[in-house]
Amino acid sequence: MTQSVLIVDDEFGLADITADLLRDAGYDVRLAINGKLGLDSLVEHPAHLVLTDLMMPVMDGPEMIRRMRADPRFAAIPAVLMTALPEAIPHGEHALHDAVLIKPFSLAEVLAIVRRLLPPA
Amino acid sequence: MTRIETGIPGLDTILNGGLFKGGVYIIEGPPGSGKTILGNQVCFHRAAAGDSTIYITLLAESHTRMIAHLRTMEFFRPELIASAIYYISAFKVLEESGLDGLLKSLQEAVHQRKAAFVVLDGLVSAEEFAPTARAYKKFIHELQTISSMTGCTVLLLSSTERAAGFRPEHTMVDGLIELGDTVVGVQSLRHVVVRKLRGTRQLRGRHAMEVSSAGIKIRPRIETLLHLPDEDDPAPRQMAQANFGVIGLDAMLRGGLPGGSNTIVLGPSGSGKTMLGLQFLSAGVREDQIGLYFGFYERPASLLAKGVRLGLGLEAARERGVLHLLWEPPIESGLDAVVERVLRAVVDRRVTRLCFDGLHGFRHHAEYPERTRAVFSAFAAELTRLGVTTLFTLETGEIVSAGIAIPIDGVSALADNILLLRHVELRSQLYRLISILKVRDRAYDGAIREFQITDRGVVVADTFDSAEQILTGAARTITDPESQR
Numbered sequence A: 001m002t003q004s005v006l007i008v009d010d011e012f013g014l015a016d017i018t019a020d021l022l023r024d025a026g027y028d029v030r031l032a033i034n035g036k037l038g039l040d041s042l043v044e045h046p047a048h049l050v051l052t053d054l055m056m057p058v059m060d061g062p063e064m065i066r067r068m069r070a071d072p073r074f075a076a077i078p079a080v081l082m083t084a085l086p087e088a089i090p091h092g093e094h095a096l097h098d099a100v101l102i103k104p105f106s107l108a109e110v111l112a113i114v115r116r117l118l119p120p121a
Numbered sequence B: 001m002t003r004i005e006t007g008i009p010g011l012d013t014i015l016n017g018g019l020f021k022g023g024v025y026i027i028e029g030p031p032g033s034g035k036t037i038l039g040n041q042v043c044f045h046r047a048a049a050g051d052s053t054i055y056i057t058l059l060a061e062s063h064t065r066m067i068a069h070l071r072t073m074e075f076f077r078p079e080l081i082a083s084a085i086y087y088i089s090a091f092k093v094l095e096e097s098g099l100d101g102l103l104k105s106l107q108e109a110v111h112q113r114k115a116a117f118v119v120l121d122g123l124v125s126a127e128e129f130a131p132t133a134r135a136y137k138k139f140i141h142e143l144q145t146i147s148s149m150t151g152c153t154v155l156l157l158s159s160t161e162r163a164a165g166f167r168p169e170h171t172m173v174d175g176l177i178e179l180g181d182t183v184v185g186v187q188s189l190r191h192v193v194v195r196k197l198r199g200t201r202q203l204r205g206r207h208a209m210e211v212s213s214a215g216i217k218i219r220p221r222i223e224t225l226l227h228l229p230d231e232d233d234p235a236p237r238q239m240a241q242a243n244f245g246v247i248g249l250d251a252m253l254r255g256g257l258p259g260g261s262n263t264i265v266l267g268p269s270g271s272g273k274t275m276l277g278l279q280f281l282s283a284g285v286r287e288d289q290i291g292l293y294f295g296f297y298e299r300p301a302s303l304l305a306k307g308v309r310l311g312l313g314l315e316a317a318r319e320r321g322v323l324h325l326l327w328e329p330p331i332e333s334g335l336d337a338v339v340e341r342v343l344r345a346v347v348d349r350r351v352t353r354l355c356f357d358g359l360h361g362f363r364h365h366a367e368y369p370e371r372t373r374a375v376f377s378a379f380a381a382e383l384t385r386l387g388v389t390t391l392f393t394l395e396t397g398e399i400v401s402a403g404i405a406i407p408i409d410g411v412s413a414l415a416d417n418i419l420l421l422r423h424v425e426l427r428s429q430l431y432r433l434i435s436i437l438k439v440r441d442r443a444y445d446g447a448i449r450e451f452q453i454t455d456r457g458v459v460v461a462d463t464f465d466s467a468e469q470i471l472t473g474a475a476r477t478i479t480d481p482e483s484q485r
Helices: A014-024 A035-044 A059-070 A109-117 B035-048 B065-068 B091-113 B123-129 B135-152 B167-172 B247-252 B273-286 B300-310 B313-322 B337-349 B359-364 B369-385
Strands: A004-008 A028-032 A047-054 A080-083 A099-102 B024-029 B053-057 B087-088 B117-123 B155-160 B177-186 B187-197 B207-212 B215-219 B260-268 B290-294 B325-326 B353-357 B389-395 B417-426 B431-437 B449-454 B457-463
Touching: A004 A014, A004 A035, A004 B337, A014 A028, A014 A109, A014 B215, A035 A047, A035 A059, A035 B353, A047 A059, A059 A080, A099 A109, A099 B167, A109 B035, B024 B035, B024 B135, B024 B167, B035 B065, B035 B087, B035 B117, B035 B155, B035 B187, B035 B215, B053 B091, B065 B087, B087 B091, B091 B117, B091 B123, B123 B135, B123 B155, B135 B167, B155 B457, B207 B337, B215 B337, B247 B431, B247 B449, B260 B273, B273 B290, B273 B300, B273 B313, B273 B353, B273 B369, B273 B389, B273 B417, B273 B457, B290 B337, B300 B313, B300 B325, B313 B325, B325 B337, B337 B353, B337 B369, B353 B359, B359 B369, B359 B389
Parallel strands: A004 A028, A004 A047, A047 A080, A080 A099, B024 B155, B024 B177, B053 B087, B053 B117, B117 B155, B260 B389, B260 B417, B290 B325, B290 B353, B353 B389
Antiparallel strands: B177 B187, B187 B207, B207 B215, B417 B431, B431 B449, B449 B457
């Protein structure tokens, strides 16, 4: 079965390139532009991994991950926070993500993280 | 109406106090003119002041890259990001749901984050996505409604790659600030112009703008800041005369220069202008009048050495804190920066005597030489207002010349007093001469006298004894029969 990845980012550019890369690597990729639309997407199209930006309109990344963890349907999905601002990453009990990608990241870094969190089925 | 400070040095001054809370302002300029830095700098300032701010981009430029650039700026405070400064991109929203979607998203973000300040970077994209000109105007109008209802101040950053001139949105917003970059000679000069400002009067015209790691700094044109002389001004208060401590010269001046006046000392290179200035300051410090020497050419160390040779006691005065020496290298720092620096030193150090050595250097600092006269006028008037007696030196061209050409147009008419120093050749010897061309509202001795620089300071002798010495400086003697043939 093809593994699927959801990328949530309000920004044009990096998300699209990351999506192309992951598609080339054989993943099924969906995109959403904020946390709320990301959660909506998970309901309709379950994903095996979520990559989400930190700051976004409507619902930010940490809030989306918090809601995923609170929902038995999505609680086990690994989530990666992507940000250009390591200072803004939640710490301690608020850190519900599984990994962090500091922007700008290389495509090799994304692939490495995705492969680590999503071993080939 | 409440004002909010932008925190950009100089900008609030030219905005006459800042932006109006709940106003919508356009910042326009070509790529690279500093719009993004300006928008971010204001966000950081507002965030530090306790406002919730949002920086929305409509451009393809990524936040990642922008933040990487911002990290090099001194105003960047990462702890404010995500809490008080929120970066979001609305490009996709705009692409997918147009201007209505953008407005909705903006309104939600302002509401959700209780934002008091928003920057929308990339107004051009909004215009590109507008199906008609009317739809675009409607968008600006709706934006204004949101801002006035929520009290959230909005800056719209717009690139002027497209056709210049007045555009419909200009008439709608509360203010229009233009950033520019012009090449004058070999210098590239940034500037800012407030084209429009509702509800208050801005300082009009171009003001110099600097971008450094400290962020943006605007230097309001000094002549627009200072009080310009006006016919209704009260007569200047009477102040004690400022003597030179040189018997012959003080006698010519009937005691000294009028207190609080400004004097131009004209003369060619090497005629003793700087010496006379140091002598003037030295006479002041003897009476505990605080002196400031400001020059472009001689560094403090070499001036002090000069003072030692003349026995002026400058070193001791400097140690006592009654004499200050400032040096400005003659590079591109701009007139406004020079004047601001001198006036600040005058106020901070309670200076009452100033020697400004090199009005000609001042001219080299003028990006637009035609400004020199206006700046000089405002500067001199401000010094008088501050009760400072000032000596401005001004170099004339020829070393030994029959004529006097004043190198800066119109400046001499603005000076209260003019002293003229010259070299005169006489029997293969060079002499220095001093004469007074003008003392405002006061009688003086207009005779020409010999001026010497000795190890006891400046000495002005009796009237030069050759009767043929005339103001043109071409001296000759009739007692020598050889020269009559």
